[in-house]
Amino acid sequence: MKAFPTPKINLGLNVKFRRGDGYHELETLFVPCDAFSDVLEIGEAPALELEIPGADWPVQEDLTVKAWRLLSDEFGIPPVRIYLEKHIPVGAGLGGGSSDAASALKLLNALFSLGLSEAELAQRAARLGSDCAFFVYDTPMLGTGRGEILTPFALDLSAYRLVVEMPEGERVSTREAYAGIVPGPWALPLREALSRPVAQWRDCVFNDFEASVFAGHPRIAALKEEMYARGAVYAAMSGSGAAVFGLFEA
Secondary structure: OEEOOOOEEEEEEEEEEEOOOOOEEEEEEEEEOOOOOOEEEEEEOOOOEEEOOOOOOOHHHOHHHHHHHHHHHHHOOOOEEEEEEOOOOOOOOOOHHHHHHHHHHHHHHHHOOOOOOHHHHHHHHOOOOOOHHHHHHOOOEEEEOOOOEEEEOOOOOOOEEEEEEOOOOOOOOHHHHHHOOOOOOOOOOHHHHHOOOHHHHHHOOOEOOHHHHHHHOHHHHHHHHHHHHOOOOEEEEOOOOOOEEEEEEO
């Protein structure tokens, strides 16, 4: 079975405070986009097999493998062969690994006829990563908590063209991004800020990671300014970086 996992962008990312469990309390709007897509294939095999061409991380710790282990432990599903062809940039703040994991859960659910609903898949996806549950639904969602508490959010960007880019060679680890974060405060709650016209977002919809990430990665900051110079109505870094997106009038 085959799927084509796609990334997300974050419209606003407010980091409220560091929680007692070590995570940060967040507020963000996850929005699906199709700027890139990975290729994921899963089929039954005599033993667990995994192939990720060009991977520079321990493939046995890939989230797709963790998704299989999670369902194997719970339902006793047999070994599989996983082939993952990466096109979503790594270390970009686009959630590529989380999207792969959610797609793996959905493929395994179908392949082995587990009968799990979207809500049941999302509950399991949240155990794999803070934004994994969003990719089960793949529709705009307001994320709170550590990003796993999701609320549907009506959003119409049909009048805009979304452009997603990142400086060549740049990569920002989640650990690096959180190390420099300074939580809040914000002028407006995110829901209220996003209810304003897109032309006003530049002044009220912010990504709290930008200040520290831009300081260490000036090319990412320059790309955001370039987006505005090219005519973007709104531009921001996605997630913890290094990708930057711009909304342009269609």
